[in-house]
Structures are given as structure tokens and as C-alpha cells.
Amino acid sequence: MAMLQVQNLEKHFGSTRVLENISFDLQEGQSLAIIGSSGSGKTTLLRCLNFLETPNQGKILVKGETLFDADDPATQRESEVRKKRLHFGMVFQSFNLFPQYTALKNVTLAKELLAQERKDYKQNKKQILEEIQQEGRKLLEQMGLAQRENHYPHQLSGGQQQRVAIARALAMQPDILCFDEPTSALDPELTGEVLKVIRGLAQQKTTMIIVTHEMAFARDVADQVLFMDGGVIVERGAARQVIEHPQEERTRQFLSRYAENS
Numbered sequence: 001m002a003m004l005q006v007q008n009l010e011k012h013f014g015s016t017r018v019l020e021n022i023s024f025d026l027q028e029g030q031s032l033a034i035i036g037s038s039g040s041g042k043t044t045l046l047r048c049l050n051f052l053e054t055p056n057q058g059k060i061l062v063k064g065e066t067l068f069d070a071d072d073p074a075t076q077r078e079s080e081v082r083k084k085r086l087h088f089g090m091v092f093q094s095f096n097l098f099p100q101y102t103a104l105k106n107v108t109l110a111k112e113l114l115a116q117e118r119k120d121y122k123q124n125k126k127q128i129l130e131e132i133q134q135e136g137r138k139l140l141e142q143m144g145l146a147q148r149e150n151h152y153p154h155q156l157s158g159g160q161q162q163r164v165a166i167a168r169a170l171a172m173q174p175d176i177l178c179f180d181e182p183t184s185a186l187d188p189e190l191t192g193e194v195l196k197v198i199r200g201l202a203q204q205k206t207t208m209i210i211v212t213h214e215m216a217f218a219r220d221v222a223d224q225v226l227f228m229d230g231g232v233i234v235e236r237g238a239a240r241q242v243i244e245h246p247q248e249e250r251t252r253q254f255l256s257r258y259a260e261n262s
Contacts, residue, residue, distance in 0.1 A: 001064050003028040003207050004049075004176055009058035011044055018044045020231045022058070026176070029205035033212055033222035033239060037254060041231040042211045046178050049209070050088045051081045062087045062175055089169030089177040093184050095161040097153040097168075103160075104149040107167045108136040139167040143197055159190035163197055177201065179210045215258060219243040227251045 002025040009022040019041045026032050034042050047053040049060060051068070054076065060068040067084045069075045097106045111132050115121055121128060140149050143163040153161055162182060169177055179198065183191040195217050201208060202221045212218055218225055218239055225242040227235045227250075235248040246252045 002026060002061075003030075003063060004209075005059070005061040005064075006049070007059040007061070009045070009048060009060070010056050011041075011048055011053060012056050018231050019048070019055070022233060024226060024233065024236060026207065026209065028207055030223040031202045031206075031208045031210060031221060033210045033218035033225045034228060035212065035215065035218060035225060035254070036228035040228040042228055043180055045228070046090070046180050046209065046211060049176075050090050050178060051084050086172055087175045089172055089174035091162070091165050091169050091177070091179045091182050093181045095153070095158070095165045095185070097161055097164060099153050102150050102152055103140060103145060103156065103164045104133065104136050106153070106164055107139055107171050108132050110168070111135075111171050136167070136171060139170055140164070142170075143167050144193075157190060158186045159193040162186065162194050166194075166197055166201075175207060177206055177208045179208065179212070181211055181213065183212075183214060213258075215243055215255070227254065229254065 004026040006022055006024050009019055010017065011019040022045060024032075034045070036042050044053060048055045055068065055070055057070045058068075059066060059070070066072070066075060067087065098109070101109065112129060115128050115132060118128070137146070137149060140146055143166060145160060145163055145167070148156060148160060153164075156164065162185075182198065183194050186194060191214075195214065198208070198210065199217075199221050210218070210222065220239075222239040224236060225239045226233055227242060227246070227248070229250050235242055235246060235251045242251065243255065246255060
């Protein structure tokens with residue numbers, strides 16, 4: 001059974017059809033890179049998966065469980081959205097860290113807030129928070145930031161901030177980790193350190209969806225590549241096949257323009 005199934009997903013903003021008939025599966029442990037020009041619908045797709053946008057049509061299933069069905073109002077209750085978001089960890093273009101909190105607190109905050117809903121929270125508060133903080137430290141260590149846990153965002157480089165954001169997403173133990181152009185806000189010299197972390201996650205068989213403009217990275221790291229244009233999937237296949245030997249003319253044109261501008 002696929003980890004993620006997206007079936008006939010559509011999103012409209014007024015008369016503008018941003019996503020049309022989007023369907024794909026993602027197996028557990030696989031990485032899917034989504035490429036395409038600005039405005040092709042890549043970010044909107046991620047926002048629909050993370051329930052930051054509500055699709056107009058289609059279904060979203062994780063581990064066989066229907067999280068969203070446009071024809072079933074019961075799957076669209078606002079009260080259920082927060083639970084559904086827990087299936088997806090989201091790393092945005094901008095780092096979105098809380099400036100008033102340390103790196104460690106940024107990583108652990110969401111889990112600490114959720115822990116307050118546990119029946120045993122008041123009785124075991126100290127132990128629960130210590131466990132959460134220990135998990136956060138391990139994640140920062142995994143990101144190469146063990147010595148930065150008490151630093152505030154303004155004391156960190158852009159690459160370090162984005163690695164804190166990745167640790168924050170991982171802290172919730174999502175089924176699928178989503179990246180929306182994770183290096184677009186970084187200087188070239190900092191891009192490599194973030195891509196190295198994502199490469200490591202791929203080697204650990206973390207299930208990921210990566211919207212990226214880093215074609216060589218997508219070719220070498222992703223299991224599959226999906227090319228979008230005009231809100232539709234134009235081509236999808238093995239990463240090296242799509243990027244080095246695209247079958248569709250629109251894919252070839254996009255990759256040719258990218259090569260000329262890079």
C-alpha cells in the first residue's frame with residue numbers, strides 16, 4: 001500500500017484553475033521531487049496536502065486512510081485539520097522560526113503544546129518536557145547544530161535556520177516530509193549544507209516530497225521526479241530518466257531553459 005495517494009486533485013481560485021486532475025502515489029521511503037516553472041502549481045499542491053488550502057475536488061489518502069474527500073463533508077471539518085496536518089511535516093521557503101525562542105525551543109514548541117493535552121501531563125509534566133527536549137537535542141545534533149541549541153534565530157546563518165526548521169518538522173514524526181523550495185532563500189554558499197541534510201534524510205529512507213529548482217540534486221537524490229506545467233502533471237518517472245531523457249516536449253523546453261539560465 002502506498003504511503004500517499006493523491007487522486008484527481010483540483011484547486012481553483014475563482015475562475016483560475018491552479019491544479020487540474022493531479023494524481024500520483026508515493027511509496028514509503030521514497031523521495032519525490034516536483035519541478036516546474038514559477039506558477040505551475042507546485043506550492044499550491046504542497047499547501048493542499050498540508051491542508052493550508054482546501055482542494056475543490058479529489059482525494060488525499062495516507063496509509064490507506066482518507067484524509068480528504070471533496071465529496072465527503074465529514075473529512076473537511078475544521079476541527080480535524082490539525083490532526084491531519086500531523087501526517088505532513090512542512091519546511092517552507094522562508095524559515096518561519098519564532099525570533100523570541102532559541103533553536104531548541106523552536107524545535108520542541110509544537111510537541112510541548114500537544115503534550116499539554118495528554119491526560120497524564122500535569123502529573124508527569126517535568127518528565128514529559130525533559131523527554132521532548134532530549135528528542136529536540138538529538139534532532140539538532142542530526143542537523144549538525146548541537147552547539148547552537150541556545151542560539152536565537154538572529155544568531156544563526158540562513159542555512160542554520162533552515163536546518164532548525166527541518167528539525168522542527170521532524171520533531172512531530174510526520175509520515176511525509178514536504179519541502180517547498182528549501183534553498184531558494186539561501187545564498188549559494190549556504191545551499192549545500194541544507195541539501196546535504198536532505199540527502200542524508202533520503203539515504204535514511206525518509207518519505208519526502210521536495211519542490212525544488214536544484215535539478216542536479218533532484219536527479220541524484222529523488223527516486224522519482226514529477227514535472228508540472230500550467231497546473232497539470234506533464235511528466236513523471238524515475239528521476240534520472242525524466243531529467244536526462246524527458247519524453248514530453250514541455251519537459252524538454254523547461255529543462256532547456258533552466259540549463260540556459262543556470
